[in-house]
Amino acid sequence: MLIDTFGRTIDYIRVSVTKQCNFRCQYCMPDTPMDFYEDENHIPLEAMATFLKIAIDEGIKKIRITGGEPLLRKDLSTLISSIHKYAPEVEIALTSNAFLLKKYALSLKQAGLERINISLDSLKPDRIIKISKKDALKSILEGIDEAQKVGLKIKLNMVPIKGINDDEIIEILEFARSKNITLRYIEYMENTHAKNGLKGLKEVEILDIVKRKYPLKLIEKENFGPAKIYVLQDNYVFGIIAPHNDDFCKTCNRIRITSEGTICPCLYYQESVDAKPAILSRSTKQMKDALLESVQNKPEKNLWNEEMKTDEISARAFYYTGG
Ligand code: SAM
Ligand code: SF4
Numbered sequence: 001m002l003i004d005t006f007g008r009t010i011d012y013i014r015v016s017v018t019k020q021c022n023f024r025c026q027y028c029m030p031d032t033p034m035d036f037y038e039d040e041n042h043i044p045l046e047a048m049a050t051f052l053k054i055a056i057d058e059g060i061k062k063i064r065i066t067g068g069e070p071l072l073r074k075d076l077s078t079l080i081s082s083i084h085k086y087a088p089e090v091e092i093a094l095t096s097n098a099f100l101l102k103k104y105a106l107s108l109k110q111a112g113l114e115r116i117n118i119s120l121d122s123l124k125p126d127r128i129i130k131i132s133k134k135d136a137l138k139s140i141l142e143g144i145d146e147a148q149k150v151g152l153k154i155k156l157n158m159v160p161i162k163g164i165n166d167d168e169i170i171e172i173l174e175f176a177r178s179k180n181i182t183l184r185y186i187e188y189m190e191n192t193h194a195k196n197g198l199k200g201l202k203e204v205e206i207l208d209i210v211k212r213k214y215p216l217k218l219i220e221k222e223n224f225g226p227a228k229i230y231v232l233q234d235n236y237v238f239g240i241i242a243p244h245n246d247d248f249c250k251t252c253n254r255i256r257i258t259s260e261g262t263i264c265p266c267l268y269y270q271e272s273v274d275a276k277p278a279i280l281s282r283s284t285k286q287m288k289d290a291l292l293e294s295v296q297n298k299p300e301k302n303l304w305n306e307e308m309k310t311d312e313i314s315a316r317a318f319y320y321t322g323g
Contacts, residue, residue, distance in 0.1 A: 001059040002291070004265075004298040011061040012254040015048065016322030017076065018068040019259055023097050023132040025121075026195040027159055027188055029319045030133070041260045043279055045079040051257070051279045054287045056087045064093045064117075066322035068259070071100040077111040084112025093117065095157070095323065099136050101143025106150045115153040117184075118144055122165050123175055131164065148179065155182045160206060162199040169201075169209045177236045184227050184239040189267075193317045203228070203242040210238075226252070243267075255294055256321050263290060264321050265298035273297065 002010040024030050043051075052063060063083060070076060080092055093115035094108065101118070108116075118140070122128050125137040147154050156176050160166045169185070176183035188200020201209075207230070210216060214232045227239030249266075256264040261276030273294040278286035 002295045004295050006298070006300050008252060008298070009059070010253055010255055010295050010298070011059055012064070013052070013055055013060050013062075014064045014066055014254060014256045014322050015052065016067050016256065016258045016320065017045065017048070017065055017070050017073045017079070018042070019317075019319050020072050021067065021069040021097070021319055022072065022099055023069065023134050023136065025119075025132050026130075026164070027161065027198055027200075027318075028323075029193055029317065030195045031193075032319075034133075041276075043259060043261045043276065045073065045075050046082075047279050047282065048257075048261075049079050049082040050282060051261075051275070051287050052083055053086050054284060055291055056083075056090055058288065058291060060090070062091045062093065064095060064322075066095040068319045068322075069097055069099070070094060071096050071104055077104070077107045080108060080113050081111035088112070091115065095119070096143075097132070097136070098140045098143030098147075099134065100139075102139065102146045105143065105146040105152060109150040109152055113152060115155070116147055117155045117157050118147070119158075120144075120156045120172060120175075121158055122168055123171055124168070127165060127168075144179070144181075148181075155184055157184050157186055159186045159188050160201040161188055162201060164198075166201055166209070169206060170213055173210065173214075173238060176238070177232075182237060182239065184241055186241045187244055189243055189318075191316065191318065193319075202244060203240045206240055249300065252298075255298065258320055258322070263294035264316075265294045267316070267321055267323075271297050271299065 004010060021029065024032060083090065083092060091114050092112055094113055095117045098118045120140060121131050128137040129135050144154065158172050160169055173183055185206050187202055188198060216230045216232050219229050219231050226241045228242065229237060229239050231237050258264065261274065261279045263273045263275050265271065273290050275287065275290035278290045
């Protein structure tokens, strides 16, 4: 079992399989050139699978594949099926912008993918273009429908930003509810790669907007997960991920590995372990040592807070760590 120095059991790993993306979201990588290609340093997915199997042997029970945009890796189904065959009890999930999902949903499901979280920041085609620099709404909606059709469990993720999409907080909630899909609002996390001047809505502001239309109550803090769960009177359940809150890190159960093999024990903390040489050497002992070192290095708390000064804002890119 992987237990950190603060007594937290680490049983969840997020795996970024690429830094590349077909979107340029304002809160993530707006200024990266569209032809950005820096993935020669990729860990081959077959080697990443070996590392993940060792992580499973050490106690990992859930794997989320992310990026950049993970569906840009054409051999993704092979990675999923290799892990699924090795440990069918391990939950494999994916986070995607869904642009390519219609094409891949069935093969991903057949490979063993159980869940998918899909980013949906607007239901207005022009606004999606403004947010992501891609004319993508139609493809995203088709991807959601296809994922539902093939039986993937779905959650939608929305990052509400002031003056950009905060007027759609209710609309997206109602859309998710109409499709019987759980919605999670994610507080915007400040980082130096995002567009200057973005202001995200905090949990209390999001709740105020929802409450004006729908009475609701908090039901629980998601067990060993980052979201607080709320329920409307008609029993529709949604979540809010609020890393700025004080208690956010207490039940953190996760570590991250980048597509280049760097293990990050916390999304907003510069410490990391370079596991690339260990993974490429295929040495079980070296990979296990790197994993244990990263868990031992896991900090107690992230560094997001309300009064962050410009020079304290995280320089870690979400498209690198996988969000
Ligand atoms: N490309 C995929 C997607 O967008 O779903 C997966 C990678 S993306 C980095 C993973 C998640 O991080 C998405 O839900 C996205 O909305 C979220 N994200 C990215 N930048 C963020 C930021 N600055 N603050 C909060 N969430 C962010
Ligand atoms: Fe791409 Fe996801 Fe970042 Fe948007 S949030 S630019 S879709 S990696």
